[in-house]
Amino acid sequence: MTPRVPDDLDLPRASGVLVYVPHGAIPDRRGFAPSIVACEFAKRMRSVTLRLVAAAESDRAGSFVWEGLQLERLPNRRVYKRLCKLGIRPPGVSLPRDFLAVCKKVKPRLVHVHQMEFDIAEFGRRVGWSPAVVLHAHVLSQRPHVARGIADHYIAVSDYVKTGLASMGYPLDRIATIRNGVDTRLFKPPDPALVHFAKKRLGADPKAPILGFIGRKHDIKGYPAFLAVAERLLGRDAPLFVLAVGADPERPSGERGFCASREREARLAEGGRFLSLPAMPQSDLAELYRAIDVTLLPSLNETQGMAVIESLAAGCVTISARVGGIPETITDGVTGLLVDDPLDTDALYEKTAYVLEHLAEFASLRSAARAYAVANLDWSVSAARLEALYQSILA
Incomplete structure (x- = not known):
């Protein structure tokens, strides 16, 4: 049996999508879902050009080509890592200078962030323009903050998350359920x-x-x-x-x-x-x-x-x-x-x-x-x- 893939994607090639994983490395080495999801989606894009930005973690920081994709690894931030371990996400913490520098250089048309507390309003002020922003909800932990701005779209990993986001006050008409997946060629029954x-x-x-x-x-x-x-x-x-x-x-x-x-x-x-x-x-x-x-x-x-x-x-x-x-x-x-x-x-x-x-x-x-x-x-x-x-x- 083969996967059912929509066959109506005969669209002109787009560019300028930046995918950002604030807390997690690419490629993933510790089973961190946002990193895995960002990697797997990026490898399967057919008509959209992506640039990946993630934490360096145990890898060397800098610009690389990974799986044919442009990858920016940001230097590790000790304070940010400690805050993440404590479950603390103060405003602006997801906007390090290195990330903003990449955005100013690339000038993406769309930024897809695997973190719901991303400060959209502050991001627009600091980069000097307002690209479209998509926020990816892997968990239900962040209520909407008007001061941080409203994303153009939100991605929920299940209908359960979509319902939860709507009940918190996120605009239902901007939430899409796109489930995490699995590489069925890699994960398969053994001989x-x-x-x-x-x-x-x-x-x-x-x-x-x-x-x-x-x-x-x-x-x-x-x-x-x-x-x-x-x-x-x-x-x-x-x-x-x-x-x-x-x-x-x-x-x-x-x-x-x-x-x-x-x-x-x-x-x-x-x-x-x-x-x-x-x-x-x-x-x-x-x-x-x-x-x-x-x-x-x-x-x-x-x-x-x-x-x-x-x-x-x-x-x-x-x-x-x-x-x-x-x-x-x-x-x-x-x-x-x-x-x-x-x-x-x-x-x-x-x-x-x-x-x-x-x-x-x-x-x-x-x-x-x-x-x-x-x-x-x-x-x-x-x-x-x-x-x-x-x-x-x-x-």
Whole structure:
């Protein structure tokens, strides 16, 4: 099955679109959604010329060509990074001198910013003109500020986010839902003959099913609940290997379950059937999915859930919660499984245990999940919609 891409994009070539990721590097190396989204969309533009601007992070600052695209890496700002870790975004913080210098040099017709607190009014004053501005809402954390100006358009990663933005006071007629996607050529079910080797590389029994968690190891992502379920499952007399992949909290003091999670991880690791890995690039992550049979992603809230759509594309049995935008992606019992309360570890345990004991029964669900991801969630589908939005603004 091939992705359904709109075929009405026979439009004249446009230029002058600058895509800005204030907090995050390009290419992404730590699983940061805005960086991943900006990269994937940029690589798939067919008629719009983009210039990318992002933080240097561990890379060298300067001008580069990446994937055939112009890329500006801005020097890291220690104060800004500290503020981001604290969740503080004072006015103007997203307008560093280096970013403004790029804008003055390039003079873009449209600026697409992956940050809702971007100060549009101050930006116009400091660069000396007012290009069109598109703000990308990955989370629901910023209410509109009249003093900062109103964007020409807002992008919501799900209908859940679109509804949330409108309820906060953002103009509904300027909000478009353009979902995050997945590279279905990279994230795909493995050749059955290779599963044995994929599991063995992780130190798992090749005959044992693997239960995986992919995402930030934070309370909001349901990591404490995942570990609680994993501990009960590993205590049974049944073959199982558990894999957790993702970044640790930058501020452990802000995570109520941090200490308990670390203690539980240490206990699980002693048994030799639990492996915790850090965040990693998409290419490495796709390799891990090939060893995973079931993912348990019990987020307490999720605007869309990139790990969810990656899991669907990889053909895993995906168990998640009926929260946020997840029900827009998973149809319960068809493309995945949902629980009503992500804090109900008994329900999570029972559902996960049943799946692990009856994996063969879920072959059709896994195929349906893969087919749905290819047809509806491939990056090319969402990129075409974004490109059409760009063209409508630039026309």
